Amino acid sequence: MLRSAANQEDGKRSDGRAIGRSSAGCCGRPEAVSSLIVSWSLGVSCGGAWCRVGRSITRTFSTPRRLRDLRHRSASDYAVTTQRNGVRTITLNDPSSRNSLSLEMLNVLLRDITKDQDATELRAIVVTGTPGQVFSAGHNLKQLTTAIGTDRHREIFSTCEKLMSAITASPVPVIAAVDGLAAAAGCQLVAACDIAMCTERSTFSTPGSNFGIFCSTPGVALVRNVPRKVAAWMLFTGLPISAHEAYEVGLVSKVVSPEDLAKEISIITDAILAKSRSVVTIGKKFLHEQIDLDLPTAYSLGTEIMVQSLKLKDSQEGLRSFIDKKKPVWTHGYEKEQ
Template sequence: MNAPSDALVRVHTDNGIATVTLNHPERRNSLSMAMLEALSEALSGVAGDHQARVVVLASAGHIFCAGHDLREMREQFDSQDYQLRLFQQCSKVMQQIVNLPKPVIARVAGVATAAGCQLVASCDLAVAAQGTRFATPGVNIGLFCSTPMVALSRNVSRKHAMEMLLTGEMIDAEHAVNIGLINRVVAPETLDETVYALANTIAGKSAHTLKIGKEAFYRQLEMPLADAYDYTAQVMAENMKANDAREGISAFLDKREPSWKHR
């Protein structure tokens, strides 16, 4: 599936990798209602695309995502219904990323602030170029980053999350790696090479196995320890029934490359 080049969100699938690109650089790829709806539609399409085994979330221009569109929000100051619908739509998109049955890698360059930082934190993996900066600066404009806090606090330690939320200050990519917000920081000229090498590595695995593992990862996180072990034991026992598990184990023992059927 491929979206038009002038769409708010472009989608291009090649070699098992779907690149979903925020495509409104004139507005800093801000998450307006229209952008959120377009992103939601793109994610739904990718979820059902059997050719796509890994998703790269990227952006056009020099800013990854500056968060919500404040001009649009100001125009709707008196509509609490609109404000609620906006934040609910944003929350829906973040949950779509987490619930997508395929790994999602954020390709980050420039700036990712507020809901843009939330977008990065919601992805399964994230690679950023040197010079990229992150922040949850809502506190600076009287609007605490409460929904970005959900994704942020589930990816970095409480004290690091609170420092970002309470100060609103920018952090650089190197610090973002240290606190667990992103996986890697690389030179800008090697960003694409690194992201797509990582995506290709993952795309070479069984799509069925990746789906099982991603779902189990997020479900067990919220469970008490004993419940998590009970749940994941059941997941592994069920996983063993899959064609790809049997093929993978046999290939390993026979010292050959597996031939995945993705089931």
């Protein structure tokens, strides 16, 4: 099933010049699944990143950038965030570095994931990259050299951990829309999202061992999404898997054509928008909470949540609407039925 090599073309810019080496790279710290205790109102150094592997390793390419120049860039140079009809879309916007998860990018993403997250108007978050090219090639390798220092390295991985944990803890579903390369911490970002959609031309890898950095923290998210032997194959070999292989092993939810990606994302978000926000939030918290529980404890917790949920106005509104064959009118809150 898994391929022994990847087919990735050397890139050129639109002006015909060869694209330079990327500083995007490997591991980060993800999805430490924080304990989401039920406490609702219910009562309960490298010049380039070596991404393609197989018979020959080929660089992923981008324009080199001095680290000191990063201080003078605005947030929109890293990500563009919009919100419309309850859906917040975060587009990674640093194609020259292959949308590397630099410290600056991580901070922008963390801010935009958590901003106004308790507002009723926010119903879903979509994270996407550069169409047809790259979702994210991983960490910025220039920020991982010894010249940067251990304290800075720890800050980078700590911020990445906060981002991945914030995705898990977000009260609304976070959806990855991938159309291209997702490598190392970029693959980790996909794994951390609740739902992941990708195009047929997308690829996924954790190639850190190719350039001396084992993808330890991307592996945390990866092994929680795919079978252990698949995760080991990806982590030890650095070899990529295709979009369809990613679907087969459970890394992504669905594979579509590039032309259909936007439509499929709309189908998902429309379905979420049709639900009570509070019900979706309760469901997401339980989904993540029960994963690490033993079976009896998970069922016990699930039973209590369902019993307590039936006290909510929105739960009773949904039941009445189904029985009466009418469209429900949600409060999106946690008020209990009197």
